[in-house]
Amino acid sequence: MxxxxxxxxxxxxxxxxxxxxxxxxxxxxxxxxxxxxxxxxxxxxxxxxxxxxxxxxxxxxxxxxxxxxxxxxxxxxxxxxxxxxxxxxxxxxxxxxxxxxxxxxxxxxxxxxxxxVPGIENLIKGIIRALRTSVLVILGFTIYLFIISLFSCYLFKNSSPELFGDPLKALYSTFKLFTVEGWYDIPESIISGSTTPFIRILTNLYFILVMITGGIFGLSLVNSIFVDAMVSDNNDELIEKVNELDKKIEKLINKN
CATH class of the missing domain: 1.20.120.350 (Voltage-gated potassium channels. Chain C)
Structure with a gap:
């Protein structure tokens, strides 16, 4: 019992x-x-x-x-x-x-x-399939994030040590920019201590470029590829069934 x-x-x-x-x-x-x-x-x-x-x-x-x-x-x-x-x-x-x-x-x-959870096995298979499909894109995005973080660290570690004082802080701040989180707070905190209009313009342009390339295009590309691979069905099996159906239809037409 x-x-x-x-x-x-x-x-x-x-x-x-x-x-x-x-x-x-x-x-x-x-x-x-x-x-x-x-x-x-x-x-x-x-x-x-x-x-x-x-x-x-x-x-x-x-x-x-x-x-x-x-x-x-x-x-x-x-x-x-x-x-x-x-x-x-x-x-x-x-x-x-x-x-x-x-x-x-x-x-x-x-x-x-x-x-x-109902259908959890299919969901897990979809996640694994999506990871395999988008691994190169995720790797490329990570490398780009790493490069921009180091570049930003050397550019702004003196003007904004709390955000870019070391590579780890710069990595976190850059990732926030990529997720379009605090995209205006970070450049504002940097240019607030600058008295040169030209430097302010260059700083704003730099962060706009980072947000567009990393946030709007980069992260969106990773998301779209991952989601597309995750929700896709087994297309090979579907193609085989369609081919078998075409063969049966051809046989019926030939008989007639």
Whole structure:
């Protein structure tokens, strides 16, 4: 009876939903510590149930049979990631920041929702196909971002050290420009300290060029190729079916 319960995917989905609600509610601050304790221990009790589920499935299918499924591999990894959160029950000489990380790891359990999403396998195949198709475009875009970031760093690191003071800051600021986020704030902060009109004009023209090439054209090109590859169906199979249909039509016409 217990074994069938833990092999029932509907029961597991219900546990995941309840656990998600508990963790969500537990993020609020409660004056009553009793409520926090109940949520805390219930969350870990459900984690124990997930471990029991793992035990029954491995026992039912064997470890090699269980791990042969990609979804089961994901479940196995996510359950293992949530296990370190039990360390808070032991009197260990650990920094509180480490304990917080262990507690945060349990959030990864909710990636198990993915296996219950209708059509998720086709969606994942579409994403993989899109990544393979657009890998060269993404690489080219990344190289362009890197070059513009370094160029901007050397140009504006003295006039705007908070935005372009080092390559990492410049990389972040340039990416913001590419996403058309703060495209007017960044040049305004740079030219505000400049008293030369000619320098202001050149600065504005430079950032307009960066935004157009990287944001409007570059990022849009990456998005369009990625989305087009992701939503496209298996065209080869469709072409084969159309060719077979054409052959059947030709045979019918020849008979007549």
């Amino acid at each position: 217990i074994k069938k319960l833990f092999l029932n995917e509907t029961f597991i989905l219900a546990l995941i939903i309840i656990n998600a609600l508990i963790v969500f509610i537990g993020a609020f601050q409660f004056n009553d510590k009793t409520v926090s304790y109940i949520l805390f221990y219930t969350d870990h009790a459900i984690t124990i149930l997930f471990i029991i589920e793992l035990y029954f499935k491995v026992r039912e299918y064997g470890f090699s049979g269980y791990i042969s499924s990609n979804w089961n591999k994901l479940d196995f990894i996510l359950v293992l990631l949530s296990v370190p959160s039990f360390l808070i029950f032991f009197d260990l000489d650990l920094d509180l920041s480490y304990l917080l990380i262990f507690r945060l790891l349990r959030i990864f359990k909710f990636f198990r929702f993915l296996r219950f």
